[in-house]
Amino acid sequence: GDSVTQMEGPVTLSEEAFLTINCTYTATGYPSLFWYVQYPGEGLQLLLKATKADDKGSNKGFEATYRKETTSFHLEKGSVQVSDSAVYFCALNRSGGYNKLIFGAGTRLAVHP
Amino acid sequence: EAGVTQFPSHSVIEKGQTVTLRCDPISGHDNLYWYRRVMGKEIKFLLHFVKESKQDESGMPNNRFLAERTGGTYSTLKVQPAELEDSGVYFCASSQDPGTPIGAFFGQGTRLTVV
Numbered sequence: 001g002d003s004v005t006q007m008e009g010p011v012t013l014s015e016e017a018f019l020t021i022n023c024t025y026t027a028t029g030y031p032s033l034f035w036y037v038q039y040p041g042e043g044l045q046l047l048l049k050a051t052k053a054d055d056k057g058s059n060k061g062f063e064a065t066y067r068k069e070t071t072s073f074h075l076e077k078g079s080v081q082v083s084d085s086a087v088y089f090c091a092l093n094r095s096g097g098y099n100k101l102i103f104g105a106g107t108r109l110a111v112h113p
Numbered sequence: 114e115a116g117v118t119q120f121p122s123h124s125v126i127e128k129g130q131t132v133t134l135r136c137d138p139i140s141g142h143d144n145l146y147w148y149r150r151v152m153g154k155e156i157k158f159l160l161h162f163v164k165e166s167k168q169d170e171s172g173m174p175n176n177r178f179l180a181e182r183t184g185g186t187y188s189t190l191k192v193q194p195a196e197l198e199d200s201g202v203y204f205c206a207s208s209q210d211p212g213t214p215i216g217a218f219f220g221q222g223t224r225l226t227v228v
Contacts, residue, residue: 004155036219043117044156044204044219089156100146100169101217103156 002027006090006104013080013111021075021107023064023090031092033057033066033073034101039086047075047088080111115139117220119205125226131193134223138187138207144168145188146208146217147180151201159203162188195227 007022025031035047035057048057053068062077073090090104118137126132138145147159159178160170164185173180177196182188192199202224208217 041221043221044206091156100158100161100172101148101156102158103148105153105155106150 002031002092002094002102004090004092004102004104006088006107009087009106009108011107011109013109015082015111015113016079017111019075019077019080019084019109021088021090021109023073023075023104025071025073025090025092027071027092027094027102029094030068031094033064034091034093035062035064035073035075036089036091036103037086038089038106044089080109082111082113085109085111117205117207117218119203119220119223121223122221123224123226125228126195128197128227129194131191132195132225134190134192134203134225136188136190136205136207136220138205139218142207142209142218143185144208144210144217145182146206147188147190148204148206149201150204150222151198156204159190192225195225197227200225200227 003026005024032051034049036044037047038044048059050057050066056065064073064075087106087108089106091101120135143164145162148156150156158172161168162182165182179191202222204222206217206219
């Protein structure tokens with residue numbers, strides 16, 4: 001069945017460091033791919049998305065490129081801030097109007113000053 | 114505009130007891146979803162309502178879980194009797210767009226601890 005695999009955390013970085021959180025997927029057809037973020041005490045928020053191969057999603061300095069050949073959607077940011085500390089979830093939605101998101105296990109990011 | 118609201122934010126109950134979680138979606142959103150994250154694992158889909166009807170309940174783990182959405186407004190998720198493995202964070206989401214969760218807004222979740 002469809003699945004999403006994320007790198008295990010926690011990821012601990014110093015402020016202004018480069019961030020990569022790996023995400024790979026297994027899915028039938030051509031899914032849409034997402035990154036969600038959960039800041040402490042808040043709900044899940046959509047961070048960025050990509051709906052077809054080679055698309056790049058971007059928001060708040062974060063980027064991820066839909067790589068069909070490697071079935072990956074790695075999240076990157078060139079310079080993290082303390083305020084980026086959160087749990088990040090990679091997710092997919094199968095094509096064809098399926099109504100459910102399939103999430104990875106989440107990666108906790110802690111950024112220190 | 115108010116977002117998706119979940120009550121309570123945290124619940125601690127004993128094994129065998131009953132707990133009811135509530136979700137108030139964004140006003141006007143016909144689609145309401147329940148998800149669950151157990152023990153730091155992946156967030157898993159539980160079910161999807163369109164108005165008051167269950168569109169897809171394939172993710173409900175067993176018959177101890179009962180979801181309702183009377184009148185197509187707020188939804189409740191009852192666990193009876195609760196077991197230790199039910200502990201986790203229960204998320205609710207709502208969206209206007211039918212058949213796709215892309216535009217879904219999530220609540221902050223209810224953390225359920227069964228002891």
